[in-house]
Amino acid sequence: MTSGLWxxxxxxxxxxxxxxxxxxxxxxAVSFVVGVARTHRLWIVRFLAGFYTEVFRGTSAxxxxxxxxxxxxxxxxxxxxxxxxxxxxxxxxxxAYGSEIVRGALNAxxxxxxxxxxxxxxxxxxRMRLILLPxxxxxxxPPFSNLLIELLKGTALVSIMGMGDLAFSGNLVRxxxxxxxxxxxxxxxxxxxxxxxxxxVMRGLEKRLKAGVGKKPDSKTRAPEPVVVEAVx
Amino acid sequence: MNWDWSAVSDFMxxxxxxxxxxxxxxxxxxxxxxxLGLVWALLMRLPTRWxxxxxxxxxxxxxxxxxxxxxxxxxxxxxxWGLTFSALAxxxxxxxxxxxxxxxxxxxxGIEAVPVGQWEAATALNLPLRRTxxxxxxxxxxxxVVPALGNYVIAMLKDTPMLMAISVLEMLxxxxxxxxxxxxxxxxxxxxxxxxIVISYLASLLLRALERRLAH
Numbered sequence: 376m377t378s379g380l381w382x383x384x385x386x387x388x389x390x391x392x393x394x395x396x397x398x399x400x401x402x403x404a405v406s407f408v409v410g411v412a413r414t415h416r417l418w419i420v421r422f423l424a425g426f427y428t429e430v431f432r433g434t435s436a437x438x439x440x441x442x443x444x445x446x447x448x449x450x451x452x453x454x455x456x457x458x459x460x461x462x463x464x465x466x467x468x469x470x471a472y473g474s475e476i477v478r479g480a481l482n483a484x485x486x487x488x489x490x491x492x493x494x495x496x497x498x499x500x501x502r503m504r505l506i507l508l509p510x511x512x513x514x515x516x517p518p519f520s521n522l523l524i525e526l527l528k529g530t531a532l533v534s535i536m537g538m539g540d541l542a543f544s545g546n547l548v549r550x551x552x553x554x555x556x557x558x559x560x561x562x563x564x565x566x567x568x569x570x571x572x573x574x575x576v577m578r579g580l581e582k583r584l585k586a587g588v589g590k591k592p593d594s595k596t597r598a599p600e601p602v603v604v605e606a607v608x
Numbered sequence: 609m610n611w612d613w614s615a616v617s618d619f620m621x622x623x624x625x626x627x628x629x630x631x632x633x634x635x636x637x638x639x640x641x642x643x644l645g646l647v648w649a650l651l652m653r654l655p656t657r658w659x660x661x662x663x664x665x666x667x668x669x670x671x672x673x674x675x676x677x678x679x680x681x682x683x684x685x686x687x688x689w690g691l692t693f694s695a696l697a698x699x700x701x702x703x704x705x706x707x708x709x710x711x712x713x714x715x716x717x718g719i720e721a722v723p724v725g726q727w728e729a730a731t732a733l734n735l736p737l738r739r740t741x742x743x744x745x746x747x748x749x750x751x752x753v754v755p756a757l758g759n760y761v762i763a764m765l766k767d768t769p770m771l772m773a774i775s776v777l778e779m780l781x782x783x784x785x786x787x788x789x790x791x792x793x794x795x796x797x798x799x800x801x802x803x804x805i806v807i808s809y810l811a812s813l814l815l816r817a818l819e820r821r822l823a824h
Contacts, residue, residue, distance in 0.1 A: 430805060432808075434766070434808075435804050438769055438797065438800060446793055532674075542677050556688060563677055
């Protein structure tokens with residue numbers, strides 16, 4: 376491989392990382408908003424949040440990306456820059472998965488903690504901010520870490536829409552060299568390295584957050600939870 | 609937004625064809641992932657590090673890299689090595705292999721959840737190793753993990769559109785073809801989006817029923 380082709384791959388890495396960071400931030404925002412809304416006391420808020428989760432988890436991320444690229448522009452008359460379109464599709468889809476993590480962690484906090492907050496006459500917002508979230512957030516880190524890896528794998532999908540990410544640059548190099556084994560091995564390895572670094576960072580974060588509430592991090596790495604639609608109970 | 613019902617009815621024949629291919633991929637892909645996952649899980653229990661280390665490394669690698677790139681890898685590299693399969697066969701194998709690295713963890717958890725007493729009873733009855741696995745451990749382990757395996761089948765359903773990238777005409781492939789021919793993107797893409805939601809919802813209902821039955 377020539378240095379020009381490597382430059383192409385590096386550009387792809389940069390686009391993948393940009394997309395990963397942007398969509399992870401959007402997904403985190405969506406998961407907290409929707410996840411907290413699912414524990415709201417008004418049923419209509421719970422219902423809307425649940426509806427959002429079911430719709431976005433029920434459909435395929437790739438179909439969502441197609442939808443954002445092809446259906447939104449004529450429907451609403453505005454065209455998004457590819458990076459933002461990709462961010463929007465990935466962030467909304469993975470945010471729906473993340474909202475389940477947030478909801479689960481909030482529900483797992485000992486009910487006595489919430490009751491203590493009520494007894495001390497905290498407002499609901501103070502209870503959430505000062506009591507529930509500080510205890511729930513450290514528990515969310517391991518599943519969020521798995522979700523982040525899924526999101527990294529999901530960013531490869533935008534290459535189908537012609538965005539120049541890592542997978543796309545792999546295809547370009549294949550066309551240039553007429554040879555695929557080498558370049559795809561490199562591309563897979565680069566993705567693996569990024570995923571490995573992400574797990575390390577998340578594990579460090581978990582350790583710090585858990586130390587803040589006097590707990591130890593999970594010693595065992597867990598199997599990633601499948602991300603699926605749940606029938607309404 | 610202008611919605612055209614006639615485009616929906618024009619798309620329907622293609623939709624059914626795509627749905628059939630999607631379901632084919634799903635069924636065969638699940639079987640591949642169930643079998644391969646069990647093989648990985650059993651290999652990981654061998655006492656020698658010469659097997660567990662490479663199997664662990666390879667499955668970790670496959671799990672942490674995008675399915676899409678794996679699809680490209682198999683689709684373009686296997687012919688260079690003189691192995692030519694149809695796009696559908698390659699795609700089904702790739703998706704089965706990818707998900708086998710997930711099901712492997714499910715089986716592992718299931719096997720570890722079998723009480724130690726069962727192992728001890730098998731030893732006390734002097735059962736050979738083969739019988740211990742086939743008659744005592746696996747029936748109990750697999751029964752426990754059926755719901756978790758089902759969840760991965762639903763997750764796999766939502767990854768089948770990726771096969772479009774290696775020219776398999778499943779639902780999304782048909783929708784894209786139809787959109788490009790008729791220049792109507794909204795209707796076919798929305799139809800398959802809704803179809804995915806409906807199918808995965810129905811599948812989760814089915815799974816819940818199965819779970820209830822297995823619990824007794």
